[in-house]
Amino acid sequence: MLLNGIRLTGYSSTEDDARFELAETTVKDVAALNGQLLTVTDDDGGEVEAFAGYSIACIKVIEETGAIRMLAVKVMDGATAAAIEALGHKVETVASKTDKAAKDAESAKAAARMYVNAQPLTNTQLADVCALIEDFVPGREYAKGLVRRHDGKYYRMAKDIDTQTSKTYQPGTGTESLYTLIDLAPDGIRIWRMPTCAEDSFTLGEKCHYPDADGPVYESLIDANTWSPEAYPAGWNKVE
Structure with missing residues (x-):
């Protein structure tokens, strides 16, 4: 074709x-x-x-x-x-x-x-459209689930963020309850991190680098996967 x-x-x-x-x-x-x-x-x-x-x-x-x-x-x-x-x-x-x-x-x-x-994005969707993601702007409102870029990294709003909260607290260390880090390797595949919420877990078929961005790629064999390939090998398949 x-x-x-x-x-x-x-x-x-x-x-x-x-x-x-x-x-x-x-x-x-x-x-x-x-x-x-x-x-x-x-x-x-x-x-x-x-x-x-x-x-x-x-x-x-x-x-x-x-x-x-x-x-x-x-x-x-x-x-x-x-x-x-x-x-x-x-x-x-x-x-x-x-x-x-x-x-x-x-x-x-x-x-x-x-x-x-304007859309809540899954981690897989983010990998496809990351070049279009806007920067996080302090003082703006953000709905739960929206993704923004801050200091070169991508964060999902863990809850609704009002103008005062976004002005006072920006994504990064110490604000994990407000913003969930989505760590992407240069190839667009997530780097494994311990999930902190349901939205942060790995879905069935989702891939990750483990233990870091230079590590091999694994594919999740289960939904809502919160274990690392090392902690629960049966939940992952090494693909690269």
Whole structure:
């Protein structure tokens, strides 16, 4: 299969996003898809499925295989997406609307950032969209479950945070009851830390580095996993 002419080895989608695994391409070529109508075709050019109104939220290179994973987030309503799809099939009119398309792409990216930062994220979802996460701003309100970046690290709100609390107490040492650290390695996989709450435990299938960022990767074999691979080997499978 192909995605806009790029070799596609697999994809999946929900009502809000679509995930693609691409091969024989570069990050630059994948990034160039942002703002375009994303069309999956078979090798003969027949259309399989189209995704209109999506913006690229994350691009990740899989070092072991060289494949590239792309997450696209739906940022437009059905009517707008349908209009864009219709325009996409009228190639002769697109050239005259280059400036508008560029502005739409920027608007879509901004909408994707707004969407991601307004949602409680699972740890797995965070790994896919971490580049879009906003910085923690003292003096702002934050709902329980939202994730923000502070001093280069990611924290989940352990409870609703009001303006006075965020102004007085920032994420870090001594404020663990307010903000839960989500420690990510450079490859986007969590570094194992002793969970402090249910939201911080490892879900079935979630991966982690143990004992540190340079350690091997393990996959959790159970849900709500609070044990380390060393403390409970039966709860983990070493995958890398």
